[in-house]
Amino acid sequence: MSSRRYLGVILLFFTLNLWGQTKTIAERLGYASDAKLLIIHADDLAVAHSEDAASFDALDKKAVTSASIMIPCPWLSEVASYAIKHPDADLGLHLTLTSEWKTYRWGPVESKDKVPSLFDAAGYLWPETAPAAQALKADEVERELRAQIERAVAVGIHPTHLDSHMGVLFARPDLFAVYVKVAHEYKLPFLAALAPDTPAAFRSQLSGNDIVLDSVIVANPSVPAGDWSNFYTAAIRGLKPGLTEIIVHLGYDDRELQSVMVDHPDYGAAWRQRDYNTMTSTQFQKTLEENHVILIKWKDLKTLLK
Amino acid sequence: MSSRRYLGVILLFFTLNLWGQTKTIAERLGYASDAKLLIIHADDLAVAHSEDAASFDALDKKAVTSASIMIPCPWLSEVASYAIKHPDADLGLHLTLTSEWKTYRWGPVESKDKVPSLFDAAGYLWPETAPAAQALKADEVERELRAQIERAVAVGIHPTHLDSHMGVLFARPDLFAVYVKVAHEYKLPFLAALAPDTPAAFRSQLSGNDIVLDSVIVANPSVPAGDWSNFYTAAIRGLKPGLTEIIVHLGYDDRELQSVMVDHPDYGAAWRQRDYNTMTSTQFQKTLEENHVILIKWKDLKTLLK
Numbered sequence: 001m002s003s004r005r006y007l008g009v010i011l012l013f014f015t016l017n018l019w020g021q022t023k024t025i026a027e028r029l030g031y032a033s034d035a036k037l038l039i040i041h042a043d044d045l046a047v048a049h050s051e052d053a054a055s056f057d058a059l060d061k062k063a064v065t066s067a068s069i070m071i072p073c074p075w076l077s078e079v080a081s082y083a084i085k086h087p088d089a090d091l092g093l094h095l096t097l098t099s100e101w102k103t104y105r106w107g108p109v110e111s112k113d114k115v116p117s118l119f120d121a122a123g124y125l126w127p128e129t130a131p132a133a134q135a136l137k138a139d140e141v142e143r144e145l146r147a148q149i150e151r152a153v154a155v156g157i158h159p160t161h162l163d164s165h166m167g168v169l170f171a172r173p174d175l176f177a178v179y180v181k182v183a184h185e186y187k188l189p190f191l192a193a194l195a196p197d198t199p200a201a202f203r204s205q206l207s208g209n210d211i212v213l214d215s216v217i218v219a220n221p222s223v224p225a226g227d228w229s230n231f232y233t234a235a236i237r238g239l240k241p242g243l244t245e246i247i248v249h250l251g252y253d254d255r256e257l258q259s260v261m262v263d264h265p266d267y268g269a270a271w272r273q274r275d276y277n278t279m280t281s282t283q284f285q286k287t288l289e290e291n292h293v294i295l296i297k298w299k300d301l302k303t304l305l306k
Numbered sequence: 307m308s309s310r311r312y313l314g315v316i317l318l319f320f321t322l323n324l325w326g327q328t329k330t331i332a333e334r335l336g337y338a339s340d341a342k343l344l345i346i347h348a349d350d351l352a353v354a355h356s357e358d359a360a361s362f363d364a365l366d367k368k369a370v371t372s373a374s375i376m377i378p379c380p381w382l383s384e385v386a387s388y389a390i391k392h393p394d395a396d397l398g399l400h401l402t403l404t405s406e407w408k409t410y411r412w413g414p415v416e417s418k419d420k421v422p423s424l425f426d427a428a429g430y431l432w433p434e435t436a437p438a439a440q441a442l443k444a445d446e447v448e449r450e451l452r453a454q455i456e457r458a459v460a461v462g463i464h465p466t467h468l469d470s471h472m473g474v475l476f477a478r479p480d481l482f483a484v485y486v487k488v489a490h491e492y493k494l495p496f497l498a499a500l501a502p503d504t505p506a507a508f509r510s511q512l513s514g515n516d517i518v519l520d521s522v523i524v525a526n527p528s529v530p531a532g533d534w535s536n537f538y539t540a541a542i543r544g545l546k547p548g549l550t551e552i553i554v555h556l557g558y559d560d561r562e563l564q565s566v567m568v569d570h571p572d573y574g575a576a577w578r579q580r581d582y583n584t585m586t587s588t589q590f591q592k593t594l595e596e597n598h599v600i601l602i603k604w605k606d607l608k609t610l611l612k
Contacts, residue, residue, distance in 0.1 A: 049409070049565040074380045077428075078409035078565070103355070103384035109429065111418035122383075122461055123415065155428055256562035259355040259384070 042067040050257040068094035080155035090297035092161035099125035110147040133171035161298035163191035173201035214242035348373040374400035386461035396603035398467035405431035416453035439477035467604035469497035479507035520548035
């Protein structure tokens with residue numbers, strides 16, 4: 001799930017890459033300078049079997065180029081098994097500091113007494129971005145991020161990138177600093193975009209070698225269910241030259257996912273089925289072709305890191 | 307899941323109550339001395355939504371009298387919500403020291419660095435009873451059992467009894483001692499039965515006030531799928547006077563449960579659907595009536611504790 005808060009944060013970040021690379025990312029990857037590069041990215045792997053099954057299917061069909069995994073979640077072993085059998089799959093880590101559903105929850109990977117600011121009274125990760133952003137201690141977050149990366153590697157996953165579940169790591173400059181620091185250490189590209197009004201406290205964490213996206217697109221609760229396909233078609237038609245990521249959440253609208261996401265229509269089971277249906281449709285494939293979109297993966301970006 | 311090992315352990319325990327109560331449990335509960343008392347008990351609540359849904363349905367239909375909850379499992383919040391809405395539901399704690407499925411796993415409730423003997427290299431509870439019984443340190447088990455009970459209470463569950471997932475707490479006298487000690491402290495009845503050859507190291511943990519079952523019945527992998535109903539009918543017809551528990555595992559044979567229990571037909575999704583079908587059948591209800599079985603709950607037994 002990416003909550004409304006997440007969306008708000010992400011939208012803050014749409015825009016220009018202000019770093020002074022002499023060549024665009026497209027050029028550095030061997031494309032024309034005005035190429036429209038797109039990552040189609042499935043979030044939330046490992047949250048539920050239904051999510052995994054739909055995301056694996058979309059990855060197999062190349063309907064999405066990349067995905068990221070929630071390491072503290074119960075279905076990690078299923079995703080690790082897929083990762084081992086599909087070494088070319090572009091799988092990153094959806095660094096997770098929240099446990100947002102009502103009937104179904106998870107805790108941190110790190111030993112609890114080393115990260116007490118990470119969880120609520122019931123011993124699970126915070127249910128929302130806001131209380132998490134209020135309570136989290138940056139040093140404990142750093143410990144947990146490392147634990148998540150180490151567990152991913154231990155179960156056989158070779159992450160291609162990092163991003164942040166529900167945008168928690170974009171909620172405070174010191175959390176963003178931890179995110180960037182850990183990504184640098186593990187030599188992984190990470191999801192970041194800048195808006196003209198992004199505070200210097202965030203900007204100053206980035207180095208000239210970091211890859212910054214020009215735009216990030218996520219469906220939001222204002223999109224009517226019947227307009228789902230139109231929303232994505234319009235997004236593709238409106239793509240500008242540069243590097244864009246479309247973030248989707250794929251799942252089947254089945255009993256498991258309905259139960260995980262009970263009482264939560266935003267980013268819920270039907271939402272995820274609509275995302276799956278749209279991404280795997282021939283119409284969407286055709287729209288991508290007609291608009292000369294070049295699909296890339298995070299591992300392509302990883303090759304650009306010095 | 308109760309593995310074959312669990313079955314072996316449970317069968318060791320069928321038999322007479324050797325404690326010198328002057329009255330039988332039936333008499334103490336106000337029934338004839340030769341009454342056939344039966345608890346029909348659903349294990350493994352909180353392991354999966356499918357398990358919860360089938361078990362709640364069977365509890366609501368009074369097809370089972372009691373159930374027990376796996377506190378470290380992801381769906382605990384769903385079960386806690388049911389428990390709060392159904393204060394009369396007879397819900398105990400299925401004390402959990404294993405995480406036995408392949409694609410879907412969980413860790414301890416206690417902070418990991420306080421219970422290092424409880425988990426495997428991936429940070430989850432041991433997958434089988436045997437390695438658990440080899441590795442577990444009794445003091446760490448005690449810490450974890452307390453953490454499971456405390457979390458249950460914290461989320462609104464008032465447990466009526468304790469038992470042991472996959473029989474881990476019946477695997478060593480010192481683990482059994484911890485189980486009994488914690489049950490005594492929390493003033494909860496607990497699943498225990500004795501065979502003529504049960505070692506003194508186990509017997510000596512029990513006090514005269516403890517309730518010991520005369521017999522425990524669990525379906526086992528030698529029962530053909532087509533004979534499921536016959537197995538339980540024969541069990542009911544063969545009931546002897548005294549206190550018996552039938553342990554069942556209820557679930558729907560759906561995609562979620564099939565995925566949780568992948569590659570594991572014993573105690574798998576189809577097994578659980580058969581248990582559910584049999585327990586909720588009118589034929590099984592009729593068999594109970596025809597054989598003058600008195601259904602009781604763990605909370606009835608709890609009233610007998612001094």
